[in-house]
Amino acid sequence: MSLPRVLTVPGTTRKTLPSRKPLYLVDRGDPLPAGSGAYLWRLDPRPAELSIQMPGQPIEFAARLYGTLHELDHRDVDWIAVERPPEDRAWEAVADRLRRAATVS
DSSP states (O other), X not given: OOOOXXXXXXTOSSOOSOOSSOEXXXXXXXXXXXXXXXXXXXXXXXXXXXXXXXXXXXXXXXXHHHHHHHHHHTSSOSEEEEEOOOSSGGGHHHHHHHHHHXXXX
């Protein structure tokens, strides 16, 4: 008797984005974590070891996010924080991926 094969659909597992560093979703105005980190923002720039402005549109943001997180995994930072996307239907997929990958959301 053979067991049925289990398939995993991309985007349905808890962690779908490439980050070995702690990943934090932060609301505008929330403090960033202590230590050396990278902050990915759209509207709310803040001082961080690495402060990276991300695209303001969801499709462009999503296209750049994966590569940016992969690159930051190889940088000398303790954490990665991402400005929380807007509560808007156009941003649902991006927000979902970030929530799944976040250490703290």
